[in-house]
Amino acid sequence: MKEAIRKVIEQEAEAIKSIPVTDNFVKAVDLIFERVHKKKGKLVASGMGKAGQIALNIATTLSSTGTPSVFLHPSDSQHGDLGVVQENDVLFLISNSGKTREIIELVELAEILHPGLPLIVISGNPESILAKSADAFIYTGNPSEVCPLGLSPTTSTTVMTVIGDALVVSLMNKIGFTSEEYAKRHHGGYLGDKSRLQARILKEEQDKTKK
Structure with a gap:
C-alpha cells in the first residue's frame, strides 16, 4: 500500500511540474490587478462540483491576501445571486472540461447584465467554448486522474489548486502585500x-x- 501511495504522490507531483507556464499567467495577474486594484472591482470566482470548491478556496485566499474576491455558485446565479456581479469585476471560472453547462450559462447571463466583463478561465480543454471565450486562458495540461477509475477529480483539482496558489502569490508580490x-x-x-x-x-x- 505504501508503494501505491508513493506512486499517487509522484504522479500528482509530475502533473504539477508539467503545468504549462505561459504568458497567460501574467495576463491573468495583470487583468485581476487592473479590475480589482485599479478600478476597485472584485474577482468573482465560480465552478461546479470539485472545481467549484477549488474556486471557493482561491477566492477566499485572494481576499485574505489583499485582493477582494467572492465565490458565486453557478446555479445560485440563476436565482438572483448574479446581482453580486458589478461592471468593474472580473470573472474567474474553473471547468476541467471547459464545457460545464452551468458555467457557460453564467457567462451568458453575466454578459447580459454587464456586457464585456472579462473572463479568466482555468481548464484542461483548450478547444472548449470557455477557453476560446476567455481573455486569459490558463491550461492545466489536462493530466490523467490518479483515481483508479480515471473519473473522480483528483490530479486535475490538485493542478487547479497550484495554479491558484501561483496567481495568489504573484498578486501579493505585485501589490506589495x-x-x-x-x-x-x-x-x-x-x-x-x-x-x-x-x-x-x-x-x-x-x-x-x-x-
Whole structure:
C-alpha cells in the first residue's frame, strides 16, 4: 500500500511540474490587478462540483491576501445571486472540461447584465467554448486522474489548486502585500498571532533604522 501511495504522490507531483507556464499567467495577474486594484472591482470566482470548491478556496485566499474576491455558485446565479456581479469585476471560472453547462450559462447571463466583463478561465480543454471565450486562458495540461477509475477529480483539482496558489502569490508580490496588511484581515487563530508578531517585529526594526 505504501508503494501505491508513493506512486499517487509522484504522479500528482509530475502533473504539477508539467503545468504549462505561459504568458497567460501574467495576463491573468495583470487583468485581476487592473479590475480589482485599479478600478476597485472584485474577482468573482465560480465552478461546479470539485472545481467549484477549488474556486471557493482561491477566492477566499485572494481576499485574505489583499485582493477582494467572492465565490458565486453557478446555479445560485440563476436565482438572483448574479446581482453580486458589478461592471468593474472580473470573472474567474474553473471547468476541467471547459464545457460545464452551468458555467457557460453564467457567462451568458453575466454578459447580459454587464456586457464585456472579462473572463479568466482555468481548464484542461483548450478547444472548449470557455477557453476560446476567455481573455486569459490558463491550461492545466489536462493530466490523467490518479483515481483508479480515471473519473473522480483528483490530479486535475490538485493542478487547479497550484495554479491558484501561483496567481495568489504573484498578486501579493505585485501589490506589495505585507504581514501588517495580512494581520488586519486575519485576526483569529495561529496565523493571526503569527502575522501580528511579524508586523510588530518589522515595525520595531523600522523604528531602529529611523533612529
